[in-house]
Structure formats: structure tokens, C-alpha cells
Amino acid sequence: MARTTRTRRLLLASGVALVAVLGTACANSSDDTAPESKGFGFEGSTLTIDSENTALEIVAAEDNKAGRVEVTRWFDGSVAVGKDPKLTWSMSDDRLKLRMRCTGLVANCSSKHRVEIPRGVAVKVVSHDGSVKARGLRNALDVRSSDGSVRITDTSGPLDLDTKDGSVRADVSSRTVTTRSSDGSVRLNLSAVPDRVDVKTNDGNVTIEVPKATYKVTEKVNDGDRRVSVPRADDSAHGITARVKDGDLTVRTAG
Structure with missing residues (x-):
């Protein structure tokens, strides 16, 4: 009987601890639904877009301005236990890299990137999970x-x-x-x-x-x-x- 009582106490303590952790989930969250924009210099004839864990929209630039790729992103997410959710973007050797990181316990994130392509540029896309x-x-x-x-x-x-x-x-x-x-x-x-x-x-x-x-x-x-x-x-x-x-x-x- 004593062993059963100790087991119940351990389970109860574990449950209380888990509730306490989940109750602090807002500490690892982001509510960045407002768009953020960034321009990248580009002089090539073919742009490669390498994206993971994000929806991707590719459009022709309205002003047809050469030498620049414009990117706008939206992000909303939270992680109960784990690292803070994060978006990264970079350009290297005519390759635009877009990433969203959202891992942990009770992770809930969503993101979208819109890329504006200058006139005369071909596009290659490598997309995973989006x-x-x-x-x-x-x-x-x-x-x-x-x-x-x-x-x-x-x-x-x-x-x-x-x-x-x-x-x-x-x-x-x-x-x-x-x-x-x-x-x-x-x-x-x-x-x-x-x-x-x-x-x-x-x-x-x-x-x-x-x-x-x-x-x-x-x-x-x-x-x-x-x-x-x-x-x-x-x-x-x-x-x-x-x-x-x-x-x-x-x-x-x-x-």
C-alpha cells in the first residue's frame, strides 16, 4: 500500500510540474503578424529560392527594377517548451535562403514569404514543407x-x-x-x-x-x-x- 501511495504522489507532482511549464509557454512565443520587408542585391539571370517550413509566394516586380529582389515575410508562432521560434533570410551566390525554425513541445507556428522577381530573371525553387x-x-x-x-x-x-x-x-x-x-x-x-x-x-x-x-x-x-x-x-x-x-x-x- 505504501508503494502505491508513493507512485500516486510522484504522478501528481509530475502533472503539477507539467502544468506549471505549460503555463509559462508564452515566454517562448512570437506574434509578428505585421509584415517585415528586406531587399537583396541581385545581378544574376537565375534566382534560386531555397525555402523550408514556410508558404512561398513568387510574383513579378511591379516596377521591374533590376538588381534587387524584394522579400516580405509574415510570422506568427509559439513554443511551450523549447527554443524560441525564429525566421531567417539570406542571399548568397544568387541563392535566396528562407527558413523557419519552430521545434519543441506544443509548437504552433506559421509563416509566409513573398518574393518579388525583377524582369528578365528565371526562377528555380526548392521548397520543403510549404x-x-x-x-x-x-x-x-x-x-x-x-x-x-x-x-x-x-x-x-x-x-x-x-x-x-x-x-x-x-x-x-x-x-x-x-x-x-x-x-x-x-x-x-x-x-x-x-x-x-x-x-x-x-x-x-x-x-x-x-x-x-x-x-x-x-x-x-x-x-x-x-x-x-x-x-x-x-x-x-x-x-x-x-x-x-x-x-x-x-x-x-x-x-
């Missing part, structure tokens, strides 16, 4: 994303998109589009007749919508339905290649 959005770009865009959705709009440059654990949607006028996706749907709405579309997915539906034209279509679907209704000709200069595993394929003319 969504990627891009709009208004006219040069090549290359996205490698893990654990986050990708959404591209109002873009005319060549697209190369590679995602894992996230859906892809592109509403663009790009004439060359390459997409690789694992565990996520793909939807391409093309407003200009493309020269080449190449899509490969594993575990996700694919929908490709293109302007009225004749296309050379090559498709392979494993464990899914296929619906291809665009006009077809093997000698067409406009090619669509789609390889889909564990998902349905739809290729159709825009309504």
Missing part, C-alpha cells in the same frame, strides 16, 4: 517541392514542376510544360497552344485542358480511366505525353 504559388512570371520557372501544393497562374515562360505529397495546378500560357508528381493531383489549364506537355504522376488524377488544335497524344494509364477528346494526329507539332499510375487521365479542349 505551399508554393507563383504568378506573373515571363521567364523559365523550375519548382522542386516536397510536402506542399503548387499553384502557378498568369505565367508564360517554360515550366518544370516536380512535386511530392502535394497537388499541382497551373493556369498559364506556357508553351512548354513538364510535370512530375507523386501523391497529388495535376491540373493544367493552358490558354495558348503548347508545343510540348509532358506529365508523369503516381497516385493522382491528371486533367489537361488545351486550346482547340490538333495534338500528337501519347498516353499510358495504369489502374485508372482515360478520357482523351482532343483532335489527334501523329504528325502534329504539338505534343502531349501523359503517364499516369493510380489515377484517371483527362485530356480535353477548353470550353
Whole structure:
């Protein structure tokens, strides 16, 4: 009986200590919902954006000012037990590095970065654990994303998109589009007749919508339905290649 009483006392003491620790959680918190901006000098032709644990928005700079990349960030978070949450940003060798650190017991953080791209600059994105959005770009865009959705709009440059654990949607006028996706749907709405579309997915539906034209279509679907209704000709200069595993394929003319 004495042993049981001691055990209960130890459990009670541990519970009181945990409540006391959690009660001081506000000491390791940040409420920085107001945006913060910073400019980075840039003279290259291709900007690489390397981001982790943050949502990313990429837009064309409105003033088209060369030689400078503008970044705006938003952050809100708290950690009950652990280090203070923190955001870092830096530029080195044409590589913009964006990081959010939020680890510990009962960690709850969110962040977003908006990057303004000067005219004439191509963009490469390496993103882990965060969504990627891009709009208004006219040069090549290359996205490698893990654990986050990708959404591209109002873009005319060549697209190369590679995602894992996230859906892809592109509403663009790009004439060359390459997409690789694992565990996520793909939807391409093309407003200009493309020269080449190449899509490969594993575990996700694919929908490709293109302007009225004749296309050379090559498709392979494993464990899914296929619906291809665009006009077809093997000698067409406009090619669509789609390889889909564990998902349905739809290729159709825009309504």
C-alpha cells in the first residue's frame, strides 16, 4: 500500500510540474503578424529560392527594377517548451535562403514569404514543407517541392514542376510544360497552344485542358480511366505525353 501511495504522489507532482511549464509557454512565443520587408542585391539571370517550413509566394516586380529582389515575410508562432521560434533570410551566390525554425513541445507556428522577381530573371525553387504559388512570371520557372501544393497562374515562360505529397495546378500560357508528381493531383489549364506537355504522376488524377488544335497524344494509364477528346494526329507539332499510375487521365479542349 505504501508503494502505491508513493507512485500516486510522484504522478501528481509530475502533472503539477507539467502544468506549471505549460503555463509559462508564452515566454517562448512570437506574434509578428505585421509584415517585415528586406531587399537583396541581385545581378544574376537565375534566382534560386531555397525555402523550408514556410508558404512561398513568387510574383513579378511591379516596377521591374533590376538588381534587387524584394522579400516580405509574415510570422506568427509559439513554443511551450523549447527554443524560441525564429525566421531567417539570406542571399548568397544568387541563392535566396528562407527558413523557419519552430521545434519543441506544443509548437504552433506559421509563416509566409513573398518574393518579388525583377524582369528578365528565371526562377528555380526548392521548397520543403510549404505551399508554393507563383504568378506573373515571363521567364523559365523550375519548382522542386516536397510536402506542399503548387499553384502557378498568369505565367508564360517554360515550366518544370516536380512535386511530392502535394497537388499541382497551373493556369498559364506556357508553351512548354513538364510535370512530375507523386501523391497529388495535376491540373493544367493552358490558354495558348503548347508545343510540348509532358506529365508523369503516381497516385493522382491528371486533367489537361488545351486550346482547340490538333495534338500528337501519347498516353499510358495504369489502374485508372482515360478520357482523351482532343483532335489527334501523329504528325502534329504539338505534343502531349501523359503517364499516369493510380489515377484517371483527362485530356480535353477548353470550353
